Amino acid sequence: MAYVGATAGRLAGRRIVITGASSGIGRATAQLFIAKGAIPILLDLNGAGLAETIGDAEGLSFEVDITDENAVQDVVDQVAEKLGGLDGVVNAAGIMLLGPTADFGFDEWRKTIDVNLTGTFNVAKCCIPFLIKETGSTVVNVSSGAGLLPNAPAQVAYAAAKGGVISLTRALAADLAPEVRVNCVCPGLVDTPMAERFRANVVNYALKRMAEPSEIANAILFLTSKESSYITGSILAVDGGRTFH
Template identity: 55%
Template sequence: MTEPNSAGVVRRLTGRRIIVTGAASGIGRATAELFAAEGAVVACLDRDAAAAEVANAIGGYPVAADITDEGDVARATNLIQDRLKGIDGLVNAAGIMATGSVEDMPVALWRKIIDVNLIGTYLVTKSCVPLLRRNESSTIVNIASAQGLLPNVADHTAYAASKGGVVNLSRALAAELSPQIRVNAVCPGMVDTPMAVGNGGKAANYAMKRVARPDEIASAILFLTSEDSSYVTGAALAVDGGRSFH
């Protein structure tokens, strides 16, 4: 729903109740802040206590949860449903990254990356779908990665596998949940977040010659959550400064 505020500026998410995972920092935080400015009530879900500070600053609702724990996710979504009296949208922004060759990365670390990035996205989505189905039009946006579209960098096998899984999970969900729930993925390149520390130099290989700001990724997520993208589902939107073709 769009509605102008007192200054006459149209707010694209007025009345929407949206869960953002990974809201304590990075892309998740930028998304929570932008969505609140656009009129949404945002549930900030994160295992990091800093999510409470973000929620308080934007008038949202903080929920501590481990997205890799099915029971904890169910508890958290039930709390949000009770507090907000419904859920209209979900942004799965929680994720981790670690580098290492296929020979050297410990299996436990490989599993952790898959567990957080792919299984965590699945578990939150699984818990939210019954609540999202109660509305005529709901949205899910999953944060994948340019690595999930074109894994051409060494020592990122686990991360690329997890994010490639998120891309195809999003497409499969779009087919399964349409037309009532639209599901899309955003695939960022390098973003100026704590997760990208030490990797900024690789942006020289991008057409834009720089890393992205978190708010630039949040704007793409806003597009896929708002009515501006009402005929878009199953998309994997590269927001990567030209990495995918350069």
């Protein structure tokens, strides 16, 4: 864990919790936010990955299970006390467990829902008491194109969980307005190890390629920044034209 004072930039001094920050979209978002002057609070089960993400930059990092209510609350309380509050959340943590519905085990179903949906709710809920005290605070959830258009086989749990994230976003936006803006990005295939097996599927994308993690991070930056100050409850497809949503 390391912390240094904030630097100037588009997110200067904003204290933002980012989950799933050890790799992929979460890591790209954390590094972009650091470059824009935010004070990131990084959460992930992979402590070594968090250390690689943050390097010698300013911020805090915690090895924590986002489905553990007490553990997340302890971290959030500790961070809010140390930094004097919180300004934002990016829920980027997620897993993808696949299998035909008839063969898909209940343990796999529960884990998929727990991490993707309940974990997203848990982190947001723990942060809300601090977010509502600040001006311009934000929550950005990461869902998936599978939540918008669940048209691929063997993804029933993943699609259900990510669809839940979309509805959760809209419900939170209604519940927390006007103090907190809550929005969601829905990536298509992103060039990360998790998506490697689906690389051939980009034939169905208008742009005919996977996204780079940085492209999703830029969308998250927009929804976190003042430029999106009149946007809440939106579901932004960042999917290369997979859904034309």
